[in-house]
Amino acid sequence: MNELIVLLHIDDRRVAIPAAEVQSVIELEDIYPVPRAPDFVVGLTAMRSRSLTVIDCRRALGIAGETATGERAPVVEIAGHLYALLVDAVDDVIETQSDIRPVAGGFGKEWQRVARGMVETDRGPTLLINASLLIEGPVARAA
Amino acid sequence: MDDLLADFVAETREMLEAIEGELVAWESEPSDRARLDAIFRFVHTVKGNCGFFDFPRLEKLSHSAEGALAEVRAGRRHPDSRLVSAVLAIIDRIMQMTNAIEAGEEMPAQGDEFLIAALEPDASDVGEIAAMQSGESAAKSNEAGPSAPRTIRLPVELLDRVMSGVSDMVLARNDLARRLRESGAEPTLDGPFERLSGILGDVREAVTKMRMQRIEHLYNALPRLVRDLSADLGKQVMVDFEGGAVELDREMIEMIRDPIVHLIRNAVDHGIEAPAVRRAAGKREIGMLTIAARQSGNRISIVITDDGGGLSTAKIGAKAVSNGLITQSELDVMPDSAISDLIFEAGLSTADEVSAISGRGVGMDVVRANIEKIGGTISVSSNPGEGTMFFLQIPLTLSIISALTVSVQGQRFAIPQSFVEEIAHGASANIEFSQVGDSDLVTFRGKRIPCLSLDNVLELGQRRAARDQRLVLLRLGSGGLFALGVDRIHDQEDLVIKPLAPAVMQTGAYAGTTLLDDGSPVLMLDIATIAQQAGLITDSRARPAQASAPVKAAAEAERRSIMTFVALDGRKRAIDLGLVSRIDLVDASAIDIDAGRSQVVVDDRIMKLVGVGCAQITDEKVKLLRLSDSETDIAYAVAELGESIDISTDLAPAEGDETIEGVALIDGQPVPVVDGFRLFSGNQHQQSRDSRPLCRLPEGDEWVERMLKPMVSAAGYAIATGEDETADVVIALEGTPPDVADLKAGRLITIHADPAKAGNDKHEVYRYDRDGLIEALRSARLGKAS
Structure with a gap:
């Protein structure tokens, strides 16, 4: 049950993704924008001669505002594609100290979609998120 | 054994391996529809493939198995254990025969008729015995094993x-x-x-x-198939192939082989009518079947056209209703195209009689299933009495694409080279921009072509097509042409295309991504989708309206010949063929290069030598292009000679390089064209401005400004500017006599837009006849009356 997770900060909240899913953490250099792409796709960048899609996590969650660039970004591979996740900060790699648990009442409308559940860590309770749901971006709300 | 046969054997064996499990499962659960279908398709495909070769026994076996299974599929017969064994026995026999074919042996002993008889509903136990025997011998022949492979098959x-x-x-x-x-x-x-x-x-x-394999590989087998089929049916069919050089993934060829064979069988069997019918309909007795392949971006499109009777929507509709596919009320509201599409539904065949060639209504659903399995699409369009067209779109899994990189607002994008017809500068004189409503059109070589600005396409901002853009003329798979305006055209290179993340793919504007040499990612534009989104797919070939300005007569003559060569520095270049008077081969010792001066001795004459640059001459012999402007000869040293090619005069501008007239697109490669006029002007003794002869040009004409003026000054003339200067030579455009009082006889050159009017007189010159103009200038300056 003790799983390694990578602690991240998105919109001033502490979240985590399993360390096994994170290929590496890179310094984002040049980002090449993709015209007409959804707004949470910041652009493309290159890592070790592969091209990565850069996702602004805040926007992918449907939270207003923009994540400041220039920080380090975790890289995940989902369905054969590499994504760099633009987050406020990459904190640390730590061990979980509990199973994944739900929270009564959910995690809030933006977070519920990507949440796997809550885990206890030595930094306090942390929201474990599902990166493959995150990169799909905010779901168009039914009118 | 020839390749085709080997393919057939390998394919049959592979299919059999794939359905082996199905066979066993089917035996225990004979009512399982999916398994039944899979086995049915197998025998159907074997039967189809036999059409290539002369294997009557194999064909007969598979045909009878198919017949029995069709009965089961139609629900007219219950798959009892005896039928199952009989079918399995036939499949075993097919395998035995396939092995025998591979080994080049005689077919195993007769006995097929028992197997076929066993399929009959009232067959006695004879069938079962035969089936068992066949099974035993199959086991025996398997021990012998297939002959040692000369090739290996890899996943x-x-x-x-x-x-x-x-x-x-x-x-x-x-x-x-x-x-x-x-x-x-x-x-x-x-x-x-x-x-x-x-x-x-x-x-x-x-x-x-x-x-990779050329699609030719697939084509090769088809003429024989068509010939045999049409002979069987008493029809005359001519088959024509286009695009044999299109290359696609080997696996892809395998995947589309069956569907294409099916489509061709159907076209010959049902599409093309018997000669008598054709004659009565006023058509040629010989039917035409065309198969055209074309690569468009990351897809291959294959169009199979026949000029037969077309699809009968009434018949298809009636059949679909009677087979319970749709209801009559559904049919009543269906458009014709939707009815045509019903042919891809399972269990629909409009042929009145079932023949050995096609027509159990399996062909088309198998075709569609196979095409869709590989991510392709198939559609049909038909005109009653005129023929049928099947459109197949196959993805190209090939991941290296030759592409042109362009940029707009500082961002780079790649365009698959296969779409690029031509590149042109927006400022070029023979391009006109016009606007119709909110749409931009360019007129290029007498054609009105829709023009999109990449800025608008990518929503980077609103702009109209204008002269400051470069235009990339793109040819769509459907034959339509459109222009894409970009800020700059960079380079042509081979790019390794990687798939894009789904979120980016959604935009529909891109087909993939790649990294350029400098490590920056670049997006490959999905030209077909962009054209479709802009509504250009159907209506892109609008001709200029009759009422519009007459097409310039020059349009056709605007082609010129250039000669390509490889310069000593190893780069490919081209030069106007008109300047090349001959080709010489000289000893390296005849060349004398000194600081800032290079000369060569040819035929006991000393000539200026160009093209050497700072390259060292290492070979013993040097090839020279002897260029002549009819007065002076210049030798151009080259490493290798190319070919002479007709190109359009519309060269892309060469930015920053004055020795280059422009860049021509030859076979998808940019080739700089050496500016011959500059070569000659640069090699004349520099005359001071005062001593240069003065030439007066017509004013206020754009063509004169852009084309004539640089040419005349390159030939060593000063351009008269003031009203009071007395010109040595006066050039006028046809129909606009010069407003000059001091015109001396023989000093007027008239420029014609129509080549037919020029040429009678040395001083009547067609506007793109450079040599003629130079000659006219020379003789006019000397004041010679012609």
Whole structure:
């Protein structure tokens, strides 16, 4: 049950993704924008001669505002594609100290979609998120 | 054994391996529809493939098995255990025969009739015995095993992995190259790095070849098929192939082989009518069948056209209703195209009689299933009495694409070279922009072509097409043409295309991504989708309206010949063929290069030598292009001669290089065209401005400003500007006599837009006849009356 997770900060909240899913953490250099792409796709960048899609996590969650660039970004591979996740900060790699648990009442409308559940860590309770749901971006709300 | 036969054997064996499990499962659960369908398709395909070869027994076996299974599929017969054994026995026999074919042996002993008889509903136990016997002998023949393979069959995934590994290596190499450059690495690294690059290039080429096959490979088998089919049916069919050079993935060829064979069988069997019917309908007795392949971006489109009777929507509709596919009320509201599409539904065949060739209504659903399995699409369009067209769109899994890189607002994009027809400068004189409503049109060679600005397409801002853009003329798979306005055109290069993340794919504007040599990612534009989104797919070939300005007569004559060559520095270049008077081969000793001066002795004459630059002449013999402007000869040293090619006069401008007249697009390669006029003007003794003869040009004409003026001044003339200057030569445009009082006889040159009007007189020159103009200038200056 003790799983390694990578602690991240998105919109001033502490979240985590399993360390096994994170290929590496890179310094984002040049980002090449993709015209007409959804707004949470910041652009493309290159890592070790592969091209990565850069996702602004805040926007992918449907939270207003923009994540400041220039920080380090975790890289995940989902369905054969590499994504760099633009987050406020990459904190640390730590061990979980509990199973994944739900929270009564959910995690809030933006977070519920990507949440796997809550885990206890030595930094306090942390929201474990599902990166493959995150990169799909905010779901168009039914009118 | 020839390749086709080997393919047939391998394919049959593979199919059999694939359905082996199904067979066993079907035996225990004979009512399982999906398994039944899979087995049915197998025998159907075997039957179809037999059409290539003369295997009457094999064909008969598979045909009867197919017949029995069709009964079961139609629900007219219950699949009892005896039928199952009989079918399995036939499949075993098919395998035995296939092995025999491969080994080049005689077919195993007769006995087929028992097997076929066993399929009959009232068959006695004879069938079962025969089936058992057949099973035993099958086991025996398997022990003998197939003959030793001369080739190995590899899973395509393995090839894919090697391919993607090599692609990544190319990118890593590019990255490394960039870093070496940036860090100014030691020169000792250059050698090994070059070697690495070379090896990598070879490997990449080999891997690519491993997976690629020309579609010709598929075509080769078809004429025979068509010939045999039409002979059987008493029809006359001519088959025509286009695009045999289109290459696609070997696996892809295998995947589309069956569907295409099915479509052709159907076209010959149902599409093309019997000669008598055709004659009565006023058509040629010989039916035409055309198969055209074309690569458009990351897809291959294959169009199969016959000029037969077309699809009968009434018949299809009635059949679909009677087979319970749709209800009559559904049919009543269906458009014709939707009714045509019903042919792809399972269990629909409009042929009145079931024949051995096609027509159990399996062909088309199998075709669609196979095409869709590989991510392709198929559609049909038909005109009653005129014929039927099947459109297949097949994805190209090939991951290396030759592409043109362009940029707009500082961002780079790649365009698959296969779409690029031509590139042109928006400021070029024979391009006109016009606007209709909110749409932009360009008129180019007398054609009105819709023009999109990449800015608008990518929503980077609103702009109209204008002269400051470069235009890329793109030819769509459907034949339509449109222009895409961009800010700059960079380069043509081979790019390793990687798939894009779904979120980016959604935009519909891109087909993939790649990294350029400098490590920056670039997006490959999905031209077909962009055109579709702009509504250009259907209506892109609008001709200029009759009422519009007459097409310039010059349009057709605007082509000129150039000669390509490889310069001493190894770069490909071209020069106007009109300037080349002959080709010489001289000894290196005849060449004398000194600081700032290079000369060569040819035929006991000393000539200026150009094209040597700072290159060292190492060969003993040097090829020279002897250029002549009819007064002076200049020798141009070249490494290799190319060919003479007709191109459009519309060269893309060569920015920053004054020795180049422009860049021509030849076979997808940019080739700089050497500016002959500059060569000659640069090699004349420089005359001071005062001593240069004065030439007066017509004013206020754009063509004169852009084309004539540079040409005349390059020929060594000063251009008269003031009203009071007395010109040595006066050039006028046809129909506009010059407003000059002091015109001396024989000093007027008239420029004609129509080549037919020029040429009678030395002083009547067609506007694109450079040599004629130079000659006219010369003689006019000397004041000679012509």
